[in-house]
Amino acid sequence: MDIHGINKHIRLHHTKFGHDTHEHHHNTTVNDYASAVSEYKKTFASKKDVLEQTPDPAVRDLLLHMEQLGIETTFDRFDAQKPQCSFGLAGVCCRNCTMGPCKITPKSTRGVCGADADVIVARNLLRSVVAGVSAHGARGRESMLALKYASEGKIDIPIEGEAKILAVAGAFGLDTGNKTVKELAGEVADILLEDLSRTVPGPHKTLHAFAAKERIKTWAELDILPISPYHEVFESLHRTSTGNDGDWKNLMKQLLRSGVAFAWSSVLGSSIAMDSLFGLPNRSTSRVNTGALEKGYVNIALHGHSPILISEIVKLGRTEEFDELAKANGALGIKFYGICCSGLSSMYRYGGVIPLSNAIGAELILGTGALDLWVADVQDVFPTIMEVANCFKTVVVTTNDSARLPGAEHYGFDHDHSNLDHVPELAGKILNRAIESFANRREVPVHIPQYEIEAEVGFSVEYINRHFGGVKPIAEALKSGKILGIVNLVGCNNPRIVYEKAVVELAEILLKNNVLILTNGCASFPLMKLGYCSIKALEQTGDGLRSFLQDLPPVWHMGECLDNARASALFKAAAEAAEADIKDMPYAFASPEWSNEKGICAALSFRLLGVNSYHCVHTPTQGSDNVTEFMKNGTKEILGSSMIVDVNHIELANQLVADLKEQRKALGWD
Secondary structure: OOHHHOOOOOOOOOOOOOOOOOOOOOOOOOOOHHHHHHHHHOOOOOHHHHHHHOOOHHHHHHHHHHHHHOOOOHHHHHHHHOOOOHHHHHOOEEOOOOOOOEEOEOOEOOOOOOOOHHHHHHHHHHHHHHHHHHHHHHHHHHHHHHHHHHHOOOOOOOOOOHHHHHHHHHHHOOOOOOOOHHHHHHHHHHHHHHHHHOOOOOOOHHHHHHOOHHHHHHHHHOOOOOOOHHHHHHHHHHHOOOOOOOOHHHHHHHHHHHHHHHHHHHHHHHHHHHHHHHOOOOOEEEEEOHHHOOOOOEEEEEEEOOHHHHHHHHHHHOOHHHHHHHHHOOOOOEEEEEEHHHHHHHHHHHOOEEEEEOHHHHHHHHOOOOOOEEEEOOOOOOOOHHHHHHHOOOEEEEEEOOOOOOOOEEEEEOOOOOOHHHHHHHHHHHHHHHHHHHHHOOOOOOOOOOOOEEEEEOOOHHHHHHHHOOOHHHHHHHHHOOOOEEEEEOOOOOOOOOOOHHHHHHHHHHHHOOEEEEEOHHHHHHHHHOOOOOHHHHHHOOHHHHHHHOOOOOEEEOOOHHHHHHHHHHHHHHHHHOOOOHHHOOEEEEOOOOOOHHHHHHHHHHHHOOOOEEEOOOOOOOOOHHHHHHHHHHOHHHHOOOEEEOOOHHHHHHHHHHHHHHHHHHHOOO
16 A cells, blocks of 8 residues: 555544534544555665665775674664564654553554544654754754853854854844944844743744744744744643643644744754854865875864864864874874764865765764764764774764763763853863874774765855845746756655665756755765766756856755755745745755654744655654644645655656746746
8 A cells, every 4th residue: 555545534624723523532543554654664775775776886885894894884773673663653652651652553543541643643743843943952052152152251262253143133123333243242142042942922033033024924823933942842742741732733733833943943043153153154165075084194073063162173173283293193184074064064164174974874984994083962973883983993072961972082061061161172182182092093994985076065145145146146047947946955864765865866857957956964965975066067957057057066055954044045035036925936845865853843944934845754644644634735725835755756856846847837937
């Protein structure tokens, strides 16, 4: 039975969260999720599939190398987990209390408390969403605090984003007369922190300053304007606890409200803090992939999502003092390499930080034996990197109390960030430890697959305004058809899908159809590694897109996963220039290989804008027809967007292109 053809016993009666008085309070009919999930599991990739089909030859090389050494990777563990739990995939397992765990089956249509499949699936999905809200919000708070403390002189970190601070202060309506940049930075930080943690109801200032008025009106009418991420996470956990919200529609309403909080505080608020503190991206060219690893240097990997300490490590590591210290210990110097988003953030701001892999491939990079020290801050750092690191005597250092690893050395912030003023001292300790590790690892064998390419990075709305003199040329290219549409192609990877294949092959189809691609985070790595972030990739685009871009790559690398904020800002600016609402524009969000809570939230953020989302991985909702239908089509009427899921990424790409054409037709552009 195809996952799209699940027999629907329940229909969504009132899209705008209404309650049909003729509808039974509890659904006691269980859909045939077992056969649907069984068919879905048959599509899951294996390690053998990855070896045969992954588009990056360096990945294949390192997978075989690790296998020969007998070292386990994510792909081995995914195979070992098969067959995956059908109840978990369908979202019908509840363990929120200790009367269970409960699962919904034809013989047991309700949990012990009386919750049916709709309620259990909705509760589980909401809890996943607010985990994503807290993930980006927690690491964003670190940057907001650093910005505040830097403005007050409590920590010795330079405030480098003067242009960003002035622009944001203007958007917030702050009085900028006779105030220093530091003073304005402090006021901006206070607003961001207030929006993040507000408990007394009041306007979310960042949202009202930057969101499109049409969207604010829509969200207000739906009653999904948030108080703050802190409140919505708190409230969501409360209402999904024992004996609380038993109305799946009301839970979905809270899910949307939490999504708005995620978009405008956890993402945009965090992005503003980072750009204010560290400055805007710079368009630049970077070496990419394993061939850029060099023996003989003190090689340091930067892995995670928090820029505060990472930025200081990079800056300090480039000083003459540490360069000479490395050379005194027999090294040629110090080099930095990026894993996941901390590396991307440093790369586009400082240059010279070479991106190697997203989170799923981290173990493979450790398997080269070329890394002397691995800095692990927060998020997407898998515990098993310790086992691989130990095989190659690579020192792993953790830097945040939220992300400890057994066996790792810890040089980081206290849980209350009371030692943010120790950043230079901590960075110095970590660099010294890296140099010591280099001296102790000279006999470790190194295996570096020689695959390397150059990629252009550092795109932003600010850069686009400088390059084109504004966003209007993009709007005109959209209207004329030179650009068929714009797609934000992002998302972490998932071993259910052949590693990086869906991202690459979906991109190929989009480019041939003159679609401009924006990218960031984990999905950006294969696009960089395989040449799509290069001007040479214009050879693979349609004539229209090629003639418009001329000296720009057809994939614009906007940074780390937090930089979805840059993509949404471009969507808004181009829509305004085209005098259309975002929901009517030929836009799409695609995360074909998404794998975690932040991924659900990212898609939800763009859905809330009225932008369709496209995926090859199903959300765990198949156990509830109502929630599945709501997630796929229930937001079309109220928000203007749908969720399209197809495990066949080629068909998904073709559907995306067809939908962009329909949007253009509705605008009268074709």
